Amino acid sequence: MQRIGMVVTLASLIVVGVGTPSVFAENWPQWRGAANDGISDEKGLPTEWSETKNIAWKLKMPGMGASTPAIWGDSLFVTSIAPDLTLSLICVGTDGKERWTRELGKGSGKVARSDEGNEASPSPSTDGKAVYVFVGSGDLAAFDFEGKKLWAVNLQKMYGKFDIQFGMHSTPVLYENHLYLQLIHSNGAWVIALDKSSGKEVWKVKRESDGRAECEHSYASPVLWKRGDSAYLITHGNDYAIAHDLKDGHEIWRVGDLNLKSKYNPTLRFVASPLATSDLIIVPSAKNGPVVAVKPNAKGLVMRGSEHQQWRLDSGTPDVPSPVISKGLVYLARENGGLICLDAASGEQYYAERTHNARHRANPLVADGKIYLVARDGLTTVVKEGRSFEVLSKNQLKDQIAASPAVHNGRIYLRGYDYLYAISEGGK
Known part of the structure; x- marks a missing residue:
């Protein structure tokens, strides 16, 4: 299920002189990385x-979770x-040793579809400087790196009890001095x-x-x-993707026609999050519905045929994993293991292939010319970037994985239901 979106203002890349010179020690401060x-x-x-x-190591976890590690x-x-x-x-050190654990609250035991995401x-x-964490019980807290609690609130007490079938899985956005939530x-x-x-x-809007x-x-x-000094928030759900001004939350634009009124689907809940790059925003929907590429300078209601729409596909959306763009190509990792490659400028499809016939909940990772696709059964398929489909490897762990991968200092970190894994060349 969902894990989070955030951008930080501190530098997230530092060059290290130890080990392989070509490797960057890249902080992974949030779900989907430094740039989300x-x-x-x-x-x-x-x-x-x-x-x-x-x-390199694996550490037993005290229980199930689907959150991506934040690394600094x-x-x-x-x-x-x-x-x-x-x-x-x-908190775990990069040496694989647990440093501290802090209680956030008590869960209800609700698990999506019996074995999917939960309140973690x-x-x-x-x-x-601090780590910010939200869980499905509504508890939101901040801690320093030594484990000292800085503050804690409960959003159900502040904004009303959550009435949502599979539980609250949305991750806040951390940007400059604020946390933004939907x-x-x-x-x-x-x-x-x-x-x-x-x-x-600071503010709230209905x-x-x-x-x-x-x-x-x-x-x-x-x-x-x-882009530069300009920024806005994009929320996603209840039939629309909506852009909000960061100063007061007022609406800038919204994307419609994601759930057509003429053949309305009352079960079309959104799980996959949009992808926002400086030049293009990719808006998914659900259940093989449409995908819309939106121009960042959009205004008002963006419907089919709008001038603010770069392109629109009538079907093929990923239902759970979020889109990714790299080197002018859009990759849509379907929940069934399918991978679709599109031209970012035109939406032209280059291929649609099946990687692994299993559920996929994690978001794809793109690094060093490769796409990493993690399946729920613990198998990661590595595909070569580009317009032609080529599987490079398939790698099996004996765990269930719904969390998206994280990268730091030559390692890939995977949070399984049973273990947290550090994976590196030679196990270093």
Whole structure:
């Protein structure tokens, strides 16, 4: 299920002089990486591994979780839910040793579809000074790197009880001095900005929609669009993707025709989040529905045929994994293991191929000319970037994985339901 979207203002790349000179020690401060786009600039990442090959270490987790690790320096942060339903934030060193665990709250035990995401699905984020973490119980807290609690609030107490079939899985966006959240469910639809230093509300706006039934439930995460000094927030769910001004949350544009009124699907809940790059925004929907490429300078209502629409596909959306763009190509990783490659400028399809016949919940990672696709059964398919489809390797771990991969200092980190894995060439 969903894990998170955020962008930080601190530098996220530092060159290291130890080990392989071509490898960058890249902080991974949030779900989908520093730019929230699923792209890593690191080189020399492993393309092959197993339970006995290229594993630097693996650490037993206290319980199930689907959150992507946030990584800064030598600290990793990940969430988990224990058998007694305690929701926790865990700090792990890059040496594979647990440093501390802090309780966040108590879960309800709700698990999506019995074995999917749970209340430990939203991902932590960090600005290098504090780590911010939200879980499905509504508990939101900030800790310093030593584990000291800086503040804590409960969003269900502040904004109403969550009424959502599979639980709240949305990850906040961390940007400059604020945390931005979307809470989209049947008991309310709010877009909220909180002060990151205190957790106090800066603004909130009601997110208007004519959606109904299960469409009121969004499992997607908000994302940030940024170009130079310009930025806005994009929320996703209840039949629309909507851009909001960061100062007060007012609406800039919304993408419609994602759930056609003429043949309305009352079960079209959104799980996959949009992808926002400086030049193009890719808006997914659900259940093999449309995909829309939006120009960042859009205004008002963006419907089929709008001048603010770069292109639109009537079908083929990923239902859970979010899109990624690299080197002028859009990759759509379908929930069934299918991979679609499109031209970013025109939407022209270059291929649609099946990688692995299993459920895929994690978002794709693109690094060093390769696409990493992680399946729920623990198998990662590595595909070569480009207009032609080529599988480079398939790598099996004996775990269930719904979390998106993270990258740091030549390693790929995978959060399984049972273990946290550090994977590197030679197991270094």
